[in-house]
Amino acid sequence: MRKVLSVLLAILIIASVTVVSFSAADDTGAATVTLKGLQGETVTQTYAVGETFTAYTYMNAADYNEGRIGALDGSLKYPTDVLEIAETYNTDTEDYDYGLMDDMDTVFPIISKASIIGNAGTPGLVYYNASTPAKTGFLFNADTCVLSMVRFKVIASGTATIENTMKTLAVSDSTLTKIISKGVIRPGYENLTTPVALSEPTTPVVTGYTLSGTATNYKTNAGVDDVTLKLTGTDNNYTDTVTVTASYSGISAKTAYAFENVPAGEYTLSVEKGNHVTREYTVAVSADTTQDVKICPIGDADNNGRVNSADAKRASQHANGQIDLKTIDPYQFACADAATPKNRINSADAKAISQHANAQKSLWTVTAE
Numbered sequence: 548m549r550k551v552l553s554v555l556l557a558i559l560i561i562a563s564v565t566v567v568s569f570s571a572a573d574d575t576g577a578a579t580v581t582l583k584g585l586q587g588e589t590v591t592q593t594y595a596v597g598e599t600f601t602a603y604t605y606m607n608a609a610d611y612n613e614g615r616i617g618a619l620d621g622s623l624k625y626p627t628d629v630l631e632i633a634e635t636y637n638t639d640t641e642d643y644d645y646g647l648m649d650d651m652d653t654v655f656p657i658i659s660k661a662s663i664i665g666n667a668g669t670p671g672l673v674y675y676n677a678s679t680p681a682k683t684g685f686l687f688n689a690d691t692c693v694l695s696m697v698r699f700k701v702i703a704s705g706t707a708t709i710e711n712t713m714k715t716l717a718v719s720d721s722t723l724t725k726i727i728s729k730g731v732i733r734p735g736y737e738n739l740t741t742p743v744a745l746s747e748p749t750t751p752v753v754t755g756y757t758l759s760g761t762a763t764n765y766k767t768n769a770g771v772d773d774v775t776l777k778l779t780g781t782d783n784n785y786t787d788t789v790t791v792t793a794s795y796s797g798i799s800a801k802t803a804y805a806f807e808n809v810p811a812g813e814y815t816l817s818v819e820k821g822n823h824v825t826r827e828y829t830v831a832v833s834a835d836t837t838q839d840v841k842i843c844p845i846g847d848a849d850n851n852g853r854v855n856s857a858d859a860k861r862a863s864q865h866a867n868g869q870i871d872l873k874t875i876d877p878y879q880f881a882c883a884d885a886a887t888p889k890n891r892i893n894s895a896d897a898k899a900i901s902q903h904a905n906a907q908k909s910l911w912t913v914t915a916e
């Protein structure tokens with residue numbers, strides 16, 4: 548659970564339910580409910596009197612500070628003659644109640660889960676106010692990050708508009724740069740979206756997908772066993788890093804890795820290991836995705852995991868114009884490009900590989916991690 552440095556919460560008073568002049572049982576009508584987001588996003592649905600529903604507001608601040616928000620202050624307004632608050636959502640129990648307000652994970656979806664928010668004691672107003680100026684902040688880096696999640700009950704027929712307002716929204720930098728100031732979205736931040744939804748919370752909110760596979764890598768020097776995989780969004784600001792430790796069978800390892808809760812999008816997956824040549828893959832994620840990867844040691848021109856005279860010969864053949872490793876496989880070229888000048892394979896690369904193969908001078912300078 549993420550450490551929250553500072554938490555400023557609104558006064559939370561669970562207001563007594565507004566008393567209406569007739570009981571719900573007397574009213575067999577329906578209410579037309581419209582939920583509005585900050586930028587005019589709307590969703591409308593009709594519910595029978597007595598029915599409960601959940602109003603979700605998501606927030607995508609991914610374009611700003613990688614979606615890391617350091618402070619927010621806002622509310623939902625609803626008409627008390629048609630709606631009352633039934634319950635709010637508690638992510639610890641994955642059920643509805645007023646939750647633990649001292650636990651920010653249950654207030655805002657720092658990573659992925661839904662939030663609860665409090666009724667400030669003012670009829671018709673659900674209020675939230677929280678600040679974590681730490682670098683990490685609250686993470687709103689995907690369309691599926693829940694800003695608020697409130698369960699309402701229809702108590703009378705009519706028309707009800709539930710409106711999101713935000714007084715302050717600031718990124719989690721040292722000065723809490725404001726995206727929204729005094730209720731107005733500041734210039735340059737117009738891409739902020741707050742999608743809204745009205746649906747029964749029968750399943751947890753899906754926040755992303757699993758990207759997993761095996762990373763084939765090789766034994767080099769003792770203690771050099773960590774494989775680091777970095778995922779970077781090309782059409783979003785999502786980044787994540789996973790490090791796994793190789794367990795070898797002979798000289799090679801097929802090491803399982805997984806990224807969880809990856810938002811849909813296109814990514815660059817970079818695979819690194821000491822004494823290996825870093826390799827990048829382009830991966831599209833729109834569902835749970837498998838991507839196996841393979842990296843090879845420096846000098847392994849034919850990518851079979853061993854560096855021997857065959858690799859030196861291959862580099863030499865390229866240097867002599869007999870083969871073109873870039874055409875055969877750009878990654879083979881990168882592995883054969885063992886000596887300076889880089890990005891060019893000449894007799895120096897062939898010699899360096901040969902010296903490594905003959906145990907005269909190792910290409911693998913990383914000895915432990």
Ligand SMILES: [Ca+2]
Nearest residue numbers: 847849851853
């Ligand atoms: Ca080889």
Ligand SMILES: [Ca+2]
Nearest residue numbers: 886887888891
């Ligand atoms: Ca070279």
